[in-house]
Amino acid sequence: MIETIATKPYTDQKMGTAGLRKKTQIAMLPHYLENFLQSIFNTIPNLETKSFLVGGDGRYYNKTAIQKIIKIAAANKVKKLYIAQDGLVSTPAGSCIILKNKLDGGLILTASHNPGGENGDFGIKYSTSTGGQCQPQESQAILEQTLKISEYKISNSPDLDLSQIGIFRCEETEIEIINPFRDYIEMMQRIFDFAQLRTLLTSGFRFVFDAMNGVTGPYAKKIFEEILGAPQGTVLNAIPKEDFGGLHPDPNLIYAKTLVDLMYSDSAPDFAAANDGDGDRNMILGSHFFVCPSDSLAILTDNYKIIPAYKNGIYGVAKSAATSMAVKRVADTLKIGFYEVPTGWKYFVNLMDSQRISFCGEESFGTGASHIREKDGIWAVLFWLSVIANTHKTVKQIALEHWQKYGRSYFLRNDFEGIEQNIADKLMSELEARLPQLSGKQYGNFTISNAHPFIYNDPVDKTSTQNGLIVHFTDGSRIVYRLSGTGTNGATLRTYIERYVTQDLDEDPNEMLKELSAVSRAISNVTHLTGKEQPDIIT
Numbered sequence: 001m002i003e004t005i006a007t008k009p010y011t012d013q014k015m016g017t018a019g020l021r022k023k024t025q026i027a028m029l030p031h032y033l034e035n036f037l038q039s040i041f042n043t044i045p046n047l048e049t050k051s052f053l054v055g056g057d058g059r060y061y062n063k064t065a066i067q068k069i070i071k072i073a074a075a076n077k078v079k080k081l082y083i084a085q086d087g088l089v090s091t092p093a094g095s096c097i098i099l100k101n102k103l104d105g106g107l108i109l110t111a112s113h114n115p116g117g118e119n120g121d122f123g124i125k126y127s128t129s130t131g132g133q134c135q136p137q138e139s140q141a142i143l144e145q146t147l148k149i150s151e152y153k154i155s156n157s158p159d160l161d162l163s164q165i166g167i168f169r170c171e172e173t174e175i176e177i178i179n180p181f182r183d184y185i186e187m188m189q190r191i192f193d194f195a196q197l198r199t200l201l202t203s204g205f206r207f208v209f210d211a212m213n214g215v216t217g218p219y220a221k222k223i224f225e226e227i228l229g230a231p232q233g234t235v236l237n238a239i240p241k242e243d244f245g246g247l248h249p250d251p252n253l254i255y256a257k258t259l260v261d262l263m264y265s266d267s268a269p270d271f272a273a274a275n276d277g278d279g280d281r282n283m284i285l286g287s288h289f290f291v292c293p294s295d296s297l298a299i300l301t302d303n304y305k306i307i308p309a310y311k312n313g314i315y316g317v318a319k320s321a322a323t324s325m326a327v328k329r330v331a332d333t334l335k336i337g338f339y340e341v342p343t344g345w346k347y348f349v350n351l352m353d354s355q356r357i358s359f360c361g362e363e364s365f366g367t368g369a370s371h372i373r374e375k376d377g378i379w380a381v382l383f384w385l386s387v388i389a390n391t392h393k394t395v396k397q398i399a400l401e402h403w404q405k406y407g408r409s410y411f412l413r414n415d416f417e418g419i420e421q422n423i424a425d426k427l428m429s430e431l432e433a434r435l436p437q438l439s440g441k442q443y444g445n446f447t448i449s450n451a452h453p454f455i456y457n458d459p460v461d462k463t464s465t466q467n468g469l470i471v472h473f474t475d476g477s478r479i480v481y482r483l484s485g486t487g488t489n490g491a492t493l494r495t496y497i498e499r500y501v502t503q504d505l506d507e508d509p510n511e512m513l514k515e516l517s518a519v520s521r522a523i524s525n526v527t528h529l530t531g532k533e534q535p536d537i538i539t
């Protein structure tokens with residue numbers, strides 16, 4: 001039976017950089033999730049002809065949320081739901097399943113790299129038939145629905161058992177519980193030379209993969225250990241946990257500290273990687289070496305020819321404006337297109353769909369390609385393993401040779417967290433107002449050449465988006481300022497600092513960027529406005 005339940009709008013259901021992210025306690029408020037789901041369905045015509053994927057990264061409240069999605073979708077007469085077995089699907093595998101099966105979209109339940117659990121975060125990424133997350137126009141239409149919703153529809157049928165693959169029904173809606181691994185693994189096997197990778201991983205090469213108790217554990221076990229023959233135990237933290245075992249599942253130098261410590265110890269393996277909670281982010285490490293994500297994109301692009309799927313050539317590359325310029329130098333050398341977009345993977349989707357780009361990446365540990373429309377942690381790891389297998393070089397050698405060829409963009413991101421929203425907004429608006437007067441100003445060794453808001457004009461849908469402020473220096477250095485769109489604790493100011501050099505290639509980024517970091521604080525007035533002398537997090 002289908003019930004119509006009266007409800008009132010929540011005014012905070014605006015999607016951020018990647019879907020809706022909230023404290024779990026907020027998502028669990030009465031009618032909160034129901035309102036949001038009904039608002040999504042209200043924007044989609046002809047639901048009786050539409051099919052969607054549902055799954056997530058296994059975090060707390062996902063199981064309850066999936067049952068709600070089934071019942072609300074059924075009450076709204078959705079044709080079919082594909083539900084990942086046990087509710088577990090990585091964000092990249094979800095994109096793959098949507099594209100391969102020509103679905104109309106998907107609801108991936110994840111707050112990505114944010115902590116999970118009852119007192120952690122919960123989130124929903126809403127994807128469309130592109131396989132990528134909805135575009136700003138679509139999230140605006142959903143927001144408008146959330147602000148005027150007065151009722152939602154829900155079936156009162158019993159919960160479904162998600163552990164059995166098979167076809168079931170809820171009201172008139174067909175529910176198929178699917179294997180969440182098969183399509184994705186087949187795709188990886190088509191892209192990469194698995195025979196070559198198997199030779200590497202069974203040859204004594206020492207590799208560790210940290211799944212951070214997120215959803216990539218079972219994918220990594222199947223791909224690296226079962227198919228490619230890496231020793232049992234190669235995959236650490238391999239079982240998805242509702243609270244990520246208390247870890248903050250963000251693969252960076254701070255939150256993947258145990259792995260980082262191992263890689264800087266005397267017993268460091270040859271290669272290590274980590275993925276985040278939903279498997280779209282990746283961190284790459286060699287023995288005593290960390291690969292900055294901006295460099296990773298540049299290095300992989302420079303090596304595209306060694307991968308079977310790309311050997312005949314690639315379209316262009318794209319990066320978010322906040323990401324370093326390293327990949328542009330590669331694109332210029334390869335004579336392929338180069339694009340710079342706002343932060344948010346959704347901005348790459350039109351470029352991929354129109355065959356303008358093949359590869360893209362972001363400083364926030366995201367690397368990917370047009371095989372799907374999300375960033376892809378395991379793809380990046382398989383690509384790096386392929387580069388190692390082909391070149392027979394260490395990670396550090398590969399990076400050093402890259403810098404010798406192209407020069408190096410030292411890069412750091414400084415995050416000032418937990419700022420009151422009105423103070424963060426004031427900082428950004430005052431800085432934006434000051435930008436025109438900054439040209440020609442000197443700060444120590446650095447002189448500003450020009451400063452402007454970053455405005456992206458999408459060449460495909462012709463929309464225009466402003467995201468962040470950029471300050472350029474005469475020596476090619478850059479500072480980008482923007483507010484995060486993924487946090488759940490007040491506002492986070494992100495300051496991205498980049499300095500290009502053609503010598504001193506193997507130095508500590510903290511030292512190389514010390515002066516420019518101080519300059520970035522002086523320009524933004526952050527200490528005066530927030531009382532913070534230093535960033536809370538440096539990645």
Ligand code: G16
Pocket residue numbers: 017018111112113276280281343344345346362364366483484485486487494
């Ligand atoms: C999401 C987006 C990325 C973005 C990152 C950080 O990643 O998909 O495009 O770079 O957030 O965004 P912000 O700087 O606004 O916090 P994920 O892995 O969290 O889905």
